[in-house]
Amino acid sequence: MSRTAAPPPCPLTKATAVLLAYPFRVLVPRRAAPEAATSVAVALLLLAGSVDLVPPSVVIALAAGAGATLAGLRLSRLASRRGTDPTPRAAGVLLDAAVVAAGLTAVVLPLVGIGHTLAVLIGSLVVAALSTAGLYRLPGRSRPAAPVRLRWLVESTGPALGLALAGWLLLPSDGLPVPVRLVAALTLGGLGMAALNAFAGPRRRSGTALCRGGVLLTVGGLVLLATLPSAPAGRVALLAVPPLVFGMLLVAVGAADAADDRESVEPVAAAWPRSVLPAAVLLLASGLHLGAGRAPDRTSVLLALAAVPPLVLRELLRAGDASTSVRRAAHRRPAGRSLRHRRAAPGRWPGTPEPPPERALGVGEGAATAIGAGSTWSPDHSSAWSGLDRRPAAASGTPGDRAALLDALAAIGDVPAPAGALLLVDLHGTEGFGPTAREDVLAEAVHRARAVIAPDDLATGCTGTGFAVVTAAGPVLAYALGTRLLSALSPPYRLAGAMLRVQTSIGLAEVSGAGPADVLRQAELARRRAVQLGRDRVEWYDAFLEEQLVRRLDLERELPGAVARGELDLVYQPVVDLADGQPVGAEALLRWRSPVLGTVLPAELLPVAEDLDLVGELEWWVLDRACRQLSDWSVGVRELWMAVNVTTRELTTPDFVQRLAAVLAAYGVPPERLVVEVSEPRVAGDLSTVVARLAGLRSLGVRTALDDFRAEHASLAQLRRLPIDLLKVGPELVGARPDGQPPLIDVVVNVGERLGVEIVAEELESSTQVEGARRGGCRYGQGFALARPATAERVEAYFEEFPSASR
Numbered sequence: 001m002s003r004t005a006a007p008p009p010c011p012l013t014k015a016t017a018v019l020l021a022y023p024f025r026v027l028v029p030r031r032a033a034p035e036a037a038t039s040v041a042v043a044l045l046l047l048a049g050s051v052d053l054v055p056p057s058v059v060i061a062l063a064a065g066a067g068a069t070l071a072g073l074r075l076s077r078l079a080s081r082r083g084t085d086p087t088p089r090a091a092g093v094l095l096d097a098a099v100v101a102a103g104l105t106a107v108v109l110p111l112v113g114i115g116h117t118l119a120v121l122i123g124s125l126v127v128a129a130l131s132t133a134g135l136y137r138l139p140g141r142s143r144p145a146a147p148v149r150l151r152w153l154v155e156s157t158g159p160a161l162g163l164a165l166a167g168w169l170l171l172p173s174d175g176l177p178v179p180v181r182l183v184a185a186l187t188l189g190g191l192g193m194a195a196l197n198a199f200a201g202p203r204r205r206s207g208t209a210l211c212r213g214g215v216l217l218t219v220g221g222l223v224l225l226a227t228l229p230s231a232p233a234g235r236v237a238l239l240a241v242p243p244l245v246f247g248m249l250l251v252a253v254g255a256a257d258a259a260d261d262r263e264s265v266e267p268v269a270a271a272w273p274r275s276v277l278p279a280a281v282l283l284l285a286s287g288l289h290l291g292a293g294r295a296p297d298r299t300s301v302l303l304a305l306a307a308v309p310p311l312v313l314r315e316l317l318r319a320g321d322a323s324t325s326v327r328r329a330a331h332r333r334p335a336g337r338s339l340r341h342r343r344a345a346p347g348r349w350p351g352t353p354e355p356p357p358e359r360a361l362g363v364g365e366g367a368a369t370a371i372g373a374g375s376t377w378s379p380d381h382s383s384a385w386s387g388l389d390r391r392p393a394a395a396s397g398t399p400g401d402r403a404a405l406l407d408a409l410a411a412i413g414d415v416p417a418p419a420g421a422l423l424l425v426d427l428h429g430t431e432g433f434g435p436t437a438r439e440d441v442l443a444e445a446v447h448r449a450r451a452v453i454a455p456d457d458l459a460t461g462c463t464g465t466g467f468a469v470v471t472a473a474g475p476v477l478a479y480a481l482g483t484r485l486l487s488a489l490s491p492p493y494r495l496a497g498a499m500l501r502v503q504t505s506i507g508l509a510e511v512s513g514a515g516p517a518d519v520l521r522q523a524e525l526a527r528r529r530a531v532q533l534g535r536d537r538v539e540w541y542d543a544f545l546e547e548q549l550v551r552r553l554d555l556e557r558e559l560p561g562a563v564a565r566g567e568l569d570l571v572y573q574p575v576v577d578l579a580d581g582q583p584v585g586a587e588a589l590l591r592w593r594s595p596v597l598g599t600v601l602p603a604e605l606l607p608v609a610e611d612l613d614l615v616g617e618l619e620w621w622v623l624d625r626a627c628r629q630l631s632d633w634s635v636g637v638r639e640l641w642m643a644v645n646v647t648t649r650e651l652t653t654p655d656f657v658q659r660l661a662a663v664l665a666a667y668g669v670p671p672e673r674l675v676v677e678v679s680e681p682r683v684a685g686d687l688s689t690v691v692a693r694l695a696g697l698r699s700l701g702v703r704t705a706l707d708d709f710r711a712e713h714a715s716l717a718q719l720r721r722l723p724i725d726l727l728k729v730g731p732e733l734v735g736a737r738p739d740g741q742p743p744l745i746d747v748v749v750n751v752g753e754r755l756g757v758e759i760v761a762e763e764l765e766s767s768t769q770v771e772g773a774r775r776g777g778c779r780y781g782q783g784f785a786l787a788r789p790a791t792a793e794r795v796e797a798y799f800e801e802f803p804s805a806s807r
Contacts, residue, residue, distance in 0.1 A: 068103020094134030164189025207257030214250025421478030671701030
């Protein structure tokens with residue numbers, strides 16, 4: 001019996017399918033493909049339900065079931081992870097139960113009816129209880145200080161009542177009792193504002209915030225299901241589907257990110273969503289309400305009036321913000337002062353002495369300016385402006401610096417429509433010179449500033465390292481003045497026959513009705529922020545700046561002793577051979593599990609450790625723990641390496657090689673299995689010593705790597721002198737350049753081949769970057785697209801999937 005061959009597929013059909021699938025494959029990461037597919041399916045279901053092709057109850061059941069199934073699968077993986085820490089597993093179990101309960105609550109609606117308010121409310125309470133318990137056990141959560149929580153509560157109450165008013169206007173009045181409708185509106189307003197705070201707060205990119213926002217959206221969707229009617233306008237209930245489904249998906253994604261330490265520090269909250277979105281929703285609801293011919297009722301008027309007291313309280317708190325900050329600083333000063341005393345060199349700061357007699361410089365309109373000729377310099381400049389002269393004018397014969405500055409600020413603030421700004425300018429780099437030399441540099445800086453500012457502006461020298469500028473210009477022009485000051489102060493200064501380069505930090509605060517002391521304090525906080533962010537910049541005071549500085553003070557207070565308290569931890573990110581996908585090693589990454597501050601990542605931790613002179617203590621702890629872990633791994637995988645980051649400051653200590661050899665011997669680790677990484681941008685400061693230490697490590701048998709390599713002429717020339725085995729490059733060298741030239745990775749690989757150096761492409765976040773690194777000739781790869789950082793147990797389980805893994 002003959003069989004007829006199946007006709008070949010139509011080339012046009014195949015090409016069409018590929019064309020339609022291509023944007024999805026390019027735009028959607030593989031990790032998020034299930035969520036993207038589910039979102040598309042839910043959107044199609046909503047479209048079908050809105051045109052009555054599918055009953056709304058079926059749409060709700062299918063959409064909620066799909067979202068709960070996918071989220072439950074994601075969370076079940078978290079619940080079943082291996083590891084010694086049971087906290088992420090407990091969080092996964094509870095959150096998994098929460099999304100399953102949410103899905104079941106919505107799926108059973110076709111059986112009990114969409115308007116079955118009691119059943120859905122009971123399900124909402126169960127979901128809220130399970131989610132709260134799961135969030136409490138989620139890693140990386142942090143509890144803000146009480147003043148910060150109070151401010152967020154006050155600032156959120158007004159917008160939350162606005163959202164509640166919008167809910168009252170939008171919820172149907174027919175068939176819904178007034179108390180139920182009011183409670184539902186208030187609940188939706190509170191949940192909506194809490195979700196906005198989670199998604200727009202200072203840690204909005206953290207997994208914990210994402211998970212918390214997803215929980216709030218999920219509960220909000222269930223509240224909508226409980227209140228929206230099924231008839232006669234059954235399609236209205238479809239409004240509950242987006243927050244319900246996407247909330248469950250966000251719960252799963254956020255929980256996984258929090259467990260994987262995918263925390264991105266965002267110290268500044270995004271203010272506009274929390275201000276604009278509630279107002280936009282309220283305007284839309286009011287327009288729809290009035291457009292339907294309905295007049296405002298008594299409840300809507302009361303809700304509108306209830307939003308007024310929180311707004312007044314918010315302004316009162318802002319007015320008292322100065323005294324609160326002073327008390328907070330006074331409470332934290334002893335710990336900070338003890339740390340600064342420990343860092344200060346003999347004969348130098350701490351403590352700002354009484355300023356010596358002043359000499360006038362004379363600036364615009366007869367205003368006397370003076371410089372403290374003998375004032376001392378503080379290493380971190382944390383008190384550089386606290387030495388403003390507080391003596392009365394009669395004591396020195398001339399107006400004190402601080403008095404002249406406050407008088408100028410008060411004169412601007414007394415006008416009917418106050419406008420103006422204060423710029424505090426601080427110079428860095430004169431600490432190695434005496435008081436007279438510093439005075440000469442400051443005098444030259446003030447002279448340069450006078451050539452930039454307007455004739456009516458006031459420039460007053462206040463300490464041996466800085467001066468102040470008071471301008472009547474508005475905030476935008478004042479910021480432009482700050483950038484011009486940076487340009488004017490950046491050229492070198494001639495000092496004792498040599499050219500001295502200094503760095504400049506400028507803090508800017510507006511004079512908009514605030515008291516002179518408040519403006520001075522705000523400018524000082526902005527100046528401190530400019531110092532923390534690297535100097536040579538202008539920083540503008542904003543409402544959340546103090547919160548950032550409080551966070552910094554908390555870090556400085558808690559970090560000393562973290563090693564002794566056992567709060568440090570290591571996670572490990574595998575390094576993979578790009579040719580066959582086999583793991584060849586791992587990099588040890590530091591995590592600080594603070595019970596007060598939550599999980600702190602190196603990007604936030606290391607700058608504080610450098611300022612406190614604790615980097616050496618942390619790095620030797622990492623080296624010891626990494627070598628011990630490498631010894632434990634020797635039983636199953638014998639030839640995988642462990643990479644550890646070391647700063648050039650610690651590398652260049654005289655006994656570094658000997659101490660490292662002792663650690664390797666203590667754990668019986670073969671030297672060739674350890675890789676010491678040093679950052680390329682920092683080696684130029686002491687290149688000869690770095691070369692000697694790297695050569696000593698190689699003679700010991702330890703492999704060396706150069707991290708953060710930049711394909712610049714100086715870097716390439718410097719590379720020839722460094723005795724290294726591995727060269728780590730970022731993804732920016734892998735992709736095509738904007739000018740259409742080939743990727744720079746080709747140049748780096750050619751140089752590496754000539755020098756006998758293997759190339760490691762790191763921070764690979766997508767399959768496109770992985771393929772680009774492989775095509776470019778990189779032998780090894782590292783990044784989330786290949787393997788994420790994880791605990792030792794999970795990485796060991798990952799290694800066991802590759803029994804032949806050895807290099």
